[in-house]
Amino acid sequence: MNMTVQIRTAEIQDMVENAILAPSASIVSAKNVNVYYAGKQALKNISLDVAKNRVTSFIGPSGCGKTTFLKCINRMNDLIDICRVEGNIEVDGQDIYSPEVDVVALRAHVGMVFQKPNPFPKSIFENVAYGMRIHGLTNNKSELADRVELSLRKAALWDEVKDRLEQPGTGLSGGQQQRLCIARAIAVEPRIVLMDEPASALDPIATAKIEELIGDLSTNYTIIIVTHSMQQAARVSQFTAFFHMGELVEYGNTKTTFTSPNDERTQNYITGKIG
Amino acid sequence: MTNSFVMRSSKSRKRHAAEMRFQWMGRIAIIIAIGFLVFMVGSIAMMGAGALKQTHIAFDVDLSHNEIDPAFPEKADYDAIIKASLRKAFPDITDRREKRELYRLVSAEASFSLKNFVVNNPAHIGQTHKLWFIASDDVDLFFKGNITIDEKGNAGRLNAQEVAWVRIFERNQNIETRFNTRFFTAGDSREPELAGILSSLTGTAFTLLITFLIAFPIGIFSAIFLEEFIPQSRWGDIIEVNITNLAAVPSIVFGILGLTIFLNTFGMPRSSPLVGGLVLALMTLPTIIIASRAALRSVSPSIREAALGVGATQIQTVFHHVVPLALPGMLTGAIVGMARALGETAPLLMIGMVAFIVDVPNSILAPATALPVQIFLWADSPERAFLEKTSAAIIVLLVFLVLMNLIAIILRSKHRQRF
Amino acid sequence: MISSSEISLTRKTSTGKMLSEGAVYFVLIASSLVAVGVTIGIVMSMLFEAVQFFNLVPIQDFLFGLEWSPQTAIRSDQVGSSGSFGAVPLITGTLLISTIAMLVATPLGLASAIYLAEYAGPRQRNIIKPILEILAGIPTVVYGFFAALVIAPFIRTTGGSFGLEIASESALAAGLVMGIMIVPLISSLSDDVINAVPQELRDASFGLGATHSETIKKVILPAAISGIAGSLLLAASTAIGETMIVVMAAGLAANLTANPLEAVTTVTAQIVALLTGDQEFDSAKTLSAFALGLLLFVVTLILNIIAQKIVKHYREQYD
């Protein structure tokens, strides 16, 4: 186990070193985003571009607005009555807050994995098939089964569950449940997957599996991950954004952010002085 | 794939339409339920409003010495005097059938009220006076416009001739409607124009008094014991299961209990508010216990710890410190339970509180009926005129229900403010 | 070991207090046992008379007999004659009216609950919920009056204009009104049940791009199904035990039919009819009311126990 992690880390280090933030390759582009919860400002003037088919991590002390910003990208904030979003966020060059946007389709395009594994109280198969069914992606039974299998394979869960697809997803272990949730999210073929502390409820082995999975997925998907673990951010992401009290303090190449941060606050956070 | 989330496809339009339909299903369900409520209460209120007014008619009454002996005014035949006076008002009527129809215009009560008038005003004997009397229910319905004239010229049970007489009274301004005090001050009667709710209202008051006096102390004591002394014990659980199940027993079963245990075994007086109150108390008990336990639970444990810490016994702690704080909540539960008991009918039928009660009951042992049972009885009466009495009685019942619930709401909000 | 000084300290403060505290304990325990006593009283009050009844009429004739006509059995030569006390038509009548009530109340109650739990804002909730509760607070005698006076004639004339022969005391009228009465029961219980579904499941579904109604239909309701079933069972038990509506708006003649346009009678209506007139506690006619009461009690009790078990289990699942 340890070995894999080390190998992966080395690999990622390599990628990080070569990574650059070319605007042409960005898939999410936020400009001057302000978010308020019932008048209380949670995000202040955030502008950032997220690179396509890369892993970007959001770090920062608790309550600094990471989740809030993540939820802006697939408009999960719409579900909170008191939340108001200002500014401009583009996904694939399209302003997602413009009136002609179909939120439902946007969320199929920008998937989300939550902090706590939240499988539906349905069978493993139905959990993965859920998104395809509601979006009517396929009417064909065998095609549906194929795509469920593919998603479970991508989520590195297939071998563990292939003999019990009809059993409830809630019966899996925490790590398996989280991979099931990832399989469920990627089954609808989103371009972007938002992950809010996906491994925070998991033990180290399950965490390693999830991290490995993130690396694999990043060839086809753009992944934005919120994490409290700087080691994790360093291991999995090419880019890192550091948030502090609703502000985007530092954003860039993960290696640079961790080795030579520009801002004193980033420095303090990384060295454990704030947080 | 790019920009696939801009709303364009017919599929996504369909899904949004389905969403809207689904939301409207919820709205429509609520509108139907509330609409029914408004329709029901509204139409009953409209039917009942008429009962607040009562038709009176006036004619000259000859209180001559021939008929009334001033020494014994109460001995006179006042019925005959009324009839004679009516004949005088319509001298053309000679036919016996027509005369009978004429007498039917005034209520049977007219002779009593005339007697009262004369006995109280003996100076008027020997004079002729224009006096007002309660009209019969048929005249009342017709004059208030509850009944329209059919093609034969009849209005309900009034024939064309009687309608014409009413018109004559009307022309001479000898017929009018007044506020119906009788409805609130009289007991039940076979004659709709004379029937009132005072006897049943008093019966309800006595019954609920018994209910409260029995259910409230037993309810709170039992809640205190279960919540403060044996929480999470096996016995506590058994009693708790018992109480939750008791709360869902059909009310008529409590009536059967009252019939066999209180009436047949203990020989308590049938139809009495005592037995009615007992039965309703047993029925209300689970509500009060459940509410009181919730009230006790809402008292912060630190108060118990503080009292126990200064050396109070558990009983002192509970009764001196916890119960006073929980009392408003308990009282709220009791009022909610009593409001339910106020409208209960079925169990009272079982123990015979369904009698025809003219007199206002004067004790908890006297035969009585209750307001909801009175409603049931009137609803069953064939006379059309009871319709508006029934509706009016329902409105009175609902007003009391609203008042009780308001008290509960006010108590609850006061209680909340204190913490 | 307790030292002597401690003992005297205890004694001094307690002799009188202990006595009065003992009395308080006695009162508390006695009050708590009243509820148990009532349950025993209920069973006893019906059991003895019911046993007497079953001595006159075999229990199988009561439970499976197809004919109910207690009036004829009052004559001495007919006491206990089998066939007159068959409860089946009463049971089917009760079920017919309750089924109609549930068919009305389930969609209305569930749709209201879904709207209240999922769509209504706090302001709307605070207005709508208490208004719906009023429906549950209105005395059933009022519903009975309204059913008999307004709804039944309305159904009869409406049916008549379509050439349908509808009884003036049709099961439909009583069932419809009873259905409205139990709407708030279903809506408030189901509202609680739906609210207990964890927010994470909603988030997961929304995050996948499901619309709100898809989330409700495919995730929330399936997750809440057992709790909802429990609330429906409680409502059904209320419908079965409801008395005044059927006494006032349903018939008194037993009728073995599944046609909602005909008049049927119910267990509760018969109990009232049998026990409000003159009673002879040795006649099968009067005693049969207790057998019916026992039947009603047992059936509603079983429904309630099952419902409470289901709901309790449901709550533990999401605790």
Ligand SMILES: Nc1ncnc2c1ncn2[C@@H]1O[C@H](COP(=O)(O)OP(=O)(O)OP(=O)(O)O)[C@@H](O)[C@H]1O
């Ligand atoms: N639903 C909400 N209503 C009101 N305020 C909220 C809500 N959600 C978040 N906030 C506030 O917005 C700010 C940012 O919250 P957010 O959840 O985005 O922080 P976070 O960086 O994700 O923290 P954590 O690391 O603890 O998850 C906080 O001050 C929080 O209190």
Ligand SMILES: [Mg+2]
């Ligand atoms: Mg967060």
